[in-house]
Structure formats: C-alpha cells, structure tokens
Amino acid sequence: MARDAHGGGGGTGHIPWGDVVLGAIASVGWAMVAMAGTAALGLHLLGADSVGALGPMTAAVVVLGAGGSVSPSGDVSAFGLDGAEAHAALSVTPLGVGLAGALFLSFFFLRSLRGAGVTLPGAELAVRAGAVVVMFVAVLGGLAWAGHDVVTIDSASLGLDEVPGADGDAPGGAGGIGDLLPGGLGGLLPDRLADLARAQAHVGFTVDAVKSLVGGACWVLGVLVIAVLASRRTPLPSRLAWLHRTVRPAVSALVSVLLVAVVAGCAAAAYAAVGDDHPKRIAGAALLGAPNGTWLGVPLGLFVPWDGQATGESAKLLPDPLDELLRMSADEPVTVGRLAELDHRVWLLAVAAAVMMLYAGVLAATRTDRGEATAARFAGRCALRLGGVTAAALPLLVWLTRVSADGSLSVLGFDAFGAGIELHGHPGTAAVLGAVWGAGAGGVGALVACGAGAVPAVPAGASGRGGDEGGGGAPVPGPYTPSRPYRPSHEETNPYLRPHPADAIHGAPTVVGPIVPPTAPEVPPPGPGPAPRGGGPDGVPPSDRPPARG
Numbered sequence: 001m002a003r004d005a006h007g008g009g010g011g012t013g014h015i016p017w018g019d020v021v022l023g024a025i026a027s028v029g030w031a032m033v034a035m036a037g038t039a040a041l042g043l044h045l046l047g048a049d050s051v052g053a054l055g056p057m058t059a060a061v062v063v064l065g066a067g068g069s070v071s072p073s074g075d076v077s078a079f080g081l082d083g084a085e086a087h088a089a090l091s092v093t094p095l096g097v098g099l100a101g102a103l104f105l106s107f108f109f110l111r112s113l114r115g116a117g118v119t120l121p122g123a124e125l126a127v128r129a130g131a132v133v134v135m136f137v138a139v140l141g142g143l144a145w146a147g148h149d150v151v152t153i154d155s156a157s158l159g160l161d162e163v164p165g166a167d168g169d170a171p172g173g174a175g176g177i178g179d180l181l182p183g184g185l186g187g188l189l190p191d192r193l194a195d196l197a198r199a200q201a202h203v204g205f206t207v208d209a210v211k212s213l214v215g216g217a218c219w220v221l222g223v224l225v226i227a228v229l230a231s232r233r234t235p236l237p238s239r240l241a242w243l244h245r246t247v248r249p250a251v252s253a254l255v256s257v258l259l260v261a262v263v264a265g266c267a268a269a270a271y272a273a274v275g276d277d278h279p280k281r282i283a284g285a286a287l288l289g290a291p292n293g294t295w296l297g298v299p300l301g302l303f304v305p306w307d308g309q310a311t312g313e314s315a316k317l318l319p320d321p322l323d324e325l326l327r328m329s330a331d332e333p334v335t336v337g338r339l340a341e342l343d344h345r346v347w348l349l350a351v352a353a354a355v356m357m358l359y360a361g362v363l364a365a366t367r368t369d370r371g372e373a374t375a376a377r378f379a380g381r382c383a384l385r386l387g388g389v390t391a392a393a394l395p396l397l398v399w400l401t402r403v404s405a406d407g408s409l410s411v412l413g414f415d416a417f418g419a420g421i422e423l424h425g426h427p428g429t430a431a432v433l434g435a436v437w438g439a440g441a442g443g444v445g446a447l448v449a450c451g452a453g454a455v456p457a458v459p460a461g462a463s464g465r466g467g468d469e470g471g472g473g474a475p476v477p478g479p480y481t482p483s484r485p486y487r488p489s490h491e492e493t494n495p496y497l498r499p500h501p502a503d504a505i506h507g508a509p510t511v512v513g514p515i516v517p518p519t520a521p522e523v524p525p526p527g528p529g530p531a532p533r534g535g536g537p538d539g540v541p542p543s544d545r546p547p548a549r550g
Contacts, residue, residue, distance in 0.1 A: 023112030024131035031105035045284030065097030067219035068212030095291035106227035122237040140216040144207040250389040253364035265294035296401040301353025305333035308423035361445020383443035390438025398425035
C-alpha cells in the first residue's frame, strides 16, 4: 500500500527499505567521518603522533567519544626490575569527538524523516532508528578491532640518563648514590639505574569490545532521541503528537543554549592560544575537550557540588583555581563558593550560567504556542515544561563530564611516580537544582517574551491554528486551516482591506478601463411571424421526405 499525501496517518504503511538503508548509510558514514577527522586533528595538534601510530590512536579516541571503553596497560619488563608493576586506568569521554559525530548523525537522520509527510508511522520510525543503530554498532566493532597499539616511551627523552650514577661509571663511588645504602646494595642501585636509562617503556592500549559495543548502542540511541525531541520540523507518529506541543520547545531551546556555550568555549580557547607559546596544544585540546570544560562549568555555575581529588602531575591539567583547590583539600565538595575564595572571578561563571538559563526560558517561550492563555498561565506552563526538561538534562551533563584517570608505576615497592584525577558530581542534587532553575527560567523567560510582544495571544474565536496543532510536528497551513498571523493586520498597510468604490475597479494595473457588461441579444416575441427562409408556416424546417400520397 503506497503512502498517502499525509504520510499514512500514523498507520503501518509500506516501509521504503531503500530509503531506510540509504539514510542509515549517510547518517553513520558522515558521523564517522566527522568523529575520525576531529580525533585525528586533535591528536596531531597535541603531538600524540610523535610517540605512536595515529591510526590506532584515532580509532581508540573515536570509540571513547562514542561511549566506548579503552584499557591502557604498561609493560616495564625492559627495566629489568623484579617486582616492577605498572597500572593505569582511564574513564573520560572526549565530548568534542562525540559532539561532532552527534551533529552529523542528527542532521542526516532528521533529513531522511522530513519526506515522510505530516505524520510518520511508528513502525517506520522504529525501523529507521534501528537501522542506524545496527550500522553504527557494526562500524564501531571495526574500530574496536583496530584500536589497539603500543606506545614506546624512550627513557632518555624523560631525562633519566642524567641521573647521577646512571652511566655505571662510579657504582658505589665516593659521593655517589651508593654511599647512602648499607652493605652490598651500594653497587646494585646504580646498575639498575643504568639499565633504566637505557631501557624503553612500552605502554599499550586496547579497546574493550563488549563494553564499547554496548556503550556505542546506548550512545547512538540517546543521540537519536535527543535529535527527534529537539527538532521542530520533523514529523512524529500520531500517538506522539503531544510531544511537539509540550516537550519540543523546551528541549530545542536547551540544546541551542548548550551548543552556544560550546561555541563560547571554543572562542575562549582561540583567544588563549593567541598569546600562548604552544597554540597547537591549546587548539588540539579544544577540539577534543571543549564541551567537557563548558558543560562541566554549567552544572558548577548552577551550584551543583562536585567531589574530586588530584595528585601528581595530573593536577596541572585542571584549570586554575580548581587544581589548587583539589590539592589543598579533597575532603570537602567543590563548589562555586569555595572556588571564589581563591579567585573572585569565579562568580562570573554563576552569572553566565544564570543568563544562559534565562535565554533558554525566553527561547522556549517564543517556540511555544500560547493560544488564548493569559500571560500568567502561559508562564506557568513554560515553567513546568522547562523545569522538567532541565531536571533530566543537568544530571546527564554531570554524568558526561565526569573524569577518572589514574596512573602509577611502582619499582621495588617504592612509587616512582603517581598521578590521578577524580572528579564527579551529584546526579540527585543536579536533578533537583535543574528543576528549580528550569522552572524559574521558564516562568521569567515567558513573562519577558510576553512583555516584549514576541508571543502574542490569539483572540478568542480566531480561525488560525499555530504549528503546535499539527499532528506530526510541521505546521500545515492551507485553505481550511490557515496559519496564525504573526501580527494583527492594519487597514493602512493591507491593500486588500482598503475600501474601493464600484467605479474605481479600473484603477487596478491589470485592467485597461471600466468593465461594461455585455448586451443581451434580441429575442423575437412568441407567436406566428414570418417564416424563416425555406421554412414552413410555423417556422419548422421542411422535411426532406416527399409528402405521403392519399
């Protein structure tokens, strides 16, 4: 059964399998190209390709960006030390890579749905989404197979060959490090240091296939759900038409301001790179982790507490004054107030977060159909909707921006170096604060939008219907359902409402002069009259047949 002009009315019509497959290939293909390009460029700018192969590292970073898992491991057997142990653990998502893939995936997936009509059958939506998930997981499995390599770290490049006694010339000699050790150990440690200086450490990484495939499936499903909810022109099944009126305005507004925040973070990184000695490193870090920093600042600016600690050289990776706070005390939660004690400029983060939420409230109000509701009722409606959406979005940001990295190398029971970062927020508190901030921003934003005239009320009995009344999402104006006017019409600006006299019709440019009605033809009066030419006495034409004989 072919699809009708209205997209099947939400039924179970014929599924265009060709369009489904082509849409899935385009969505996944462009998403992978964007993710791989962002990961490769970021790693190159950071200089990671100087210590390892760029291809496997790119595959591993793409897997991390899609919700996968990578397990690094160390091999220090070349050091020749019995009991040497290396350990490393990493749990961080490069949101720059994931965001690039999500944008391309959403664009092409939504574009494939807009040709379905006013409403989209639920079965077709499920099939299209399932095809994208299956294809994405299949490609991610190939990247998981390729995302393993060994990075070689030359100890000479770390400066270990400059350690006194490491060259083996004066084992246990006067003034050497061996004089500090009792017995026969004086000559043992310098020999080991010499081996260490000539050795190379091999640190490998591999992708956890099962965890990565499950995480990738959840990631792509989440991206598709957010994309469908944030789009205002994509059709929906008839049973889900209420989402277009209630959820879509708030979701699209919140997604818009979060993307604007990422753009602001990239602009700040570009400004910092101008006066820095290593601009490439800042650019590479911004490509991979700009959303990590900006989306971590949003919950922090909305007073969501975080728990964290930083040890070793890893603390230098955190921005100031967060690194100083975590070094000073890791027992108390990280809040804006505690950070402001070290730097008063941190309060600007709270101001920026509040302005961002207010902008989301105004934007959601302008995208919501007010109908005939009063300003107070409309503000309450917007507050309820944006509060619910923010209560779900803020814990998601907290979960996405968590950081857990730990690395240690123990030699003969002594820690040669240790580094670690642990930073995670409170999802429950984030949900409560998200509801409060969303409700406040939604209500105030709606009042501001109504006061500015951006959301005019529709008079009672008006014949127009806004776009929110459409069954599938897109407004459907027509002769029977005219669209709602943006502003009231005025007679002085609308030529069709100006009165014209009857004799002024010829004033139109397409008519040459006054229209004269045609004259009616003269009709002879009834009754006997002159017979027409060749006719009988009654005006009846003569017959061709001869008269009958008597």
